Amino acid sequence: MPYLDFKQEEIEEKGGLYTAVEIEGQPLLWQEVFDLIYSQKNAICKFLFPLIENPDLRIVLTGAGSSAFIGEAAQGIIQLNTKRITNAIATTDLITHPRLHFIRKIPTLLISFARSGNSPESLAAVELANEYCDTVFHFIITCNKDGKLVKNRFTNAYHLVLPERSNDKSLAMTGSFTAMLLSAILISKIDRLDNLRQPLHVLIKDTKELLGRHLPMIKTVAEQPYERVIFLGSGPLLGVARECHLKLQELTDGKVVCKHDSFLGFRHGPRAVSNEDSLIVYLFSTDEHVFLYERDLCLSIDADARNIRTVSCNQHIEALKNSVLAITFSEGTGSINELAFISATLIGQLLGFYHSIYLGLRPDNPSISGSISRVVEGVTIYPEPVAV
Numbered sequence: 001m002p003y004l005d006f007k008q009e010e011i012e013e014k015g016g017l018y019t020a021v022e023i024e025g026q027p028l029l030w031q032e033v034f035d036l037i038y039s040q041k042n043a044i045c046k047f048l049f050p051l052i053e054n055p056d057l058r059i060v061l062t063g064a065g066s067s068a069f070i071g072e073a074a075q076g077i078i079q080l081n082t083k084r085i086t087n088a089i090a091t092t093d094l095i096t097h098p099r100l101h102f103i104r105k106i107p108t109l110l111i112s113f114a115r116s117g118n119s120p121e122s123l124a125a126v127e128l129a130n131e132y133c134d135t136v137f138h139f140i141i142t143c144n145k146d147g148k149l150v151k152n153r154f155t156n157a158y159h160l161v162l163p164e165r166s167n168d169k170s171l172a173m174t175g176s177f178t179a180m181l182l183s184a185i186l187i188s189k190i191d192r193l194d195n196l197r198q199p200l201h202v203l204i205k206d207t208k209e210l211l212g213r214h215l216p217m218i219k220t221v222a223e224q225p226y227e228r229v230i231f232l233g234s235g236p237l238l239g240v241a242r243e244c245h246l247k248l249q250e251l252t253d254g255k256v257v258c259k260h261d262s263f264l265g266f267r268h269g270p271r272a273v274s275n276e277d278s279l280i281v282y283l284f285s286t287d288e289h290v291f292l293y294e295r296d297l298c299l300s301i302d303a304d305a306r307n308i309r310t311v312s313c314n315q316h317i318e319a320l321k322n323s324v325l326a327i328t329f330s331e332g333t334g335s336i337n338e339l340a341f342i343s344a345t346l347i348g349q350l351l352g353f354y355h356s357i358y359l360g361l362r363p364d365n366p367s368i369s370g371s372i373s374r375v376v377e378g379v380t381i382y383p384e385p386v387a388v
Contacts, residue, residue, distance in 0.1 A: 004353065005215060015362025016353065018170040019251075023349050024211055025165060026175050027204040030342075032163045033179050034200055037186050037193070040160070044190050047158040051109055051137055052082055058106050059086040060129075062094060063113035064121045066173040066243055067180070070113045073239025074184040077338055081188040088239075091121035094128060095381065102132035111139045111184065115168065115176040117147020120379040126154060128384075141183050143167040143176045160187075170364045171372065172250045174349050177243060178342055185339065199339040206329045207343045214327050215350070221311060221325050222354030227277035231260045231348060232297075234290050236341050237283045238262050244281065244348025251352030253366045255359055263294040276306045279324075281351070283344045284315035286337070291315055313344050 003011045004020040011017050037044070051057055059078060061071030071088030079086035089101050091112075102108070110129045114122045117140075126149070129136045138157035140149050143166040150159055166179040189196060210218075229248055233241035238260070245258035261270045263282075274280060282298060285291050295317060301308060302320045309324045316326040327347070356363040 004211075004350075005219065014357050015364050016357060017364065018168070019172065019174065019353055019363040022165075022168050022170055022175045023346065023353060026178050026346070027207045027211075029163065029165050029175050029179055030182055030200065030204060030207075032165070033182055034186065034196075036163060037160070037183060037190070041190060041193060044158065044160075044187060047137075048139070048187070048190060051107075052084060054107055055084075056107055057084045057109060058103070059084050059109045059111060060101075061086065061088045061111050061113070061184070062091050062125050064091045064119055066177050066246060067113040067115065067122075068092070069239050069243040069246070070177060070181045070184065071111075071239075072242060073181055073236045073341075074188075075239070077185055077236055078188040081185075091119075091125040094125045095121055098128045098132050098384065102129060104132060104134050106133070107135040108133045109137050109139060111141065112149065113180045113184070114140070114142045114147065114149050115144065115166075115173055115180075117142040117144045117149035120381050122149055123152070124381045126152075126157075130154075130156070131384075139187070141180050141187075143179065171366065172247055172349075172352070172363070174247075178345050181342055181345075182339065196339065199337045202337055203339045203342055206340065207346060209329055210327065210343060210346055217325050218327075218347070218350045219354050221279075222351045223358045224279075225277070226256055226279045226355070228273060228275065229256055229258045229279045229281065229351070230266075230274060231258070231281045231283060232263050232266055232294075233260070233283035233344070234262050234264075234285050234294060235287075237285060237344060240341060240344050240348075241281075241283055243345055244283070244351075247348040248352035248355065250372060251356040251361070251363055251366050252359055253356075253361055253368055255361075256355065263297045267297060267300075271301075274301075274304075274306075274308055276308070279309050279311065281311045281313070281347060282315075283313050283341075283347065286314055286340060311347070313347050 068090035075086050075088040141160045143162045145161045162179050166176050168176045231241035231244040241260040245260040249258040307322050312326040316328050353363050356366050
């Protein structure tokens with residue numbers, strides 16, 4: 001296996017073997033995820049169909065950190081596929097303010113995303129939903145068969161345990177993020193799963209291309225000094241942009257400060273964060289109508305006298321004089337492919353991985369201070385005060 005262009009002994013010495021294996025193993029993992037869900041299609045349909053048939057059903061997507069960003073990226077697609085109101089609300093918000101988020105009389109499907117299934121917030125969110133909703137069901141998507149979310153076996157729940165390789169050993173979520181994101185979209189279209197075989201094929205092909213001919217230039221761009229890196233995306237790619245910003249920030253132990261925003265939102269104040277030592281990463285939509293709005297912002301940024309460096313993914317604007325990298329694929333994916341956007345997640349993973357090594361950190365465990373860990377610790381769940 002190539003280990004992202006390092007020999008095994010070299011990447012082991014740099015402390016990045018797990019991260020490298022987990023990043024480059026994602027195309028194979030996605031096929032395994034599809035096959036797993038296809039094998040459980042009948043059982044999933046039996047659980048979901050009676051719920052989805054209720055026009056009043058509300059779907060809530062939840063998780064903490066990267067797992068919360070899965071919900072942000074998938075929310076619009078799931079709502080479109082199910083035709084049911086869908087909200088992405090982090091467990092870290094649900095446990096502090098359950099009264100603001102749960103609606104007792106509205107039937108709710110809580111879809112929980114959890115790599116380990118052991119974080120206190122994940123368990124508490126499920127229990128609070130049971131307490132605050134008269135009618136609630138759970139669809140738990142996790143990467144760890146031994147996690148508490150699985151072992152508790154809630155009676156009103158379906159547990160989907162993803163393939164073992166999705167359970168990242170490294171600190172930063174990579175394959176676990178994209179595997180759970182893909183799972184959520186596949187499940188939202190479970191009755192039309194065969195229609196997603198070709199989009200999955202395109203996703204896998206594009207990602208292999210990204211990890212092939214585009215990899216040397218991504219590495220070159222990552223091995224440059226940056227003070228700030230900003231990721232921009234629209235629609236589902238906004239959630240991916242947020243995940244990318246966290247990934248690079250985690251893998252560089254906060255030495256590079258990152259930000260994310262939508263293309264249109266970036267104009268309304270957040271653009272002030274960019275400076276001469278910034279890199280802006282454009283996660284372009286393949287929807288040509290959306291791209292019109294995105295292109296206008298890029299041309300405006302390119303005219304900035306500070307010559308801010310930029311990276312483009314999915315589309316290429318010839319006029320950008322400050323572009324240091326444009327990633328396009330040999331075949332256009334088109335806006336009809338609802339899975340293609342997932343590959344953009346690897347831009348943040350790869351920039352973070354290579355910049356971590358550039359800074360002399362160890363990507364598998366980059367936190368020198370120990371301030372961040374693979375499974376968040378130190379969170380105490382306090383009982384809700386009794387209503388008067």
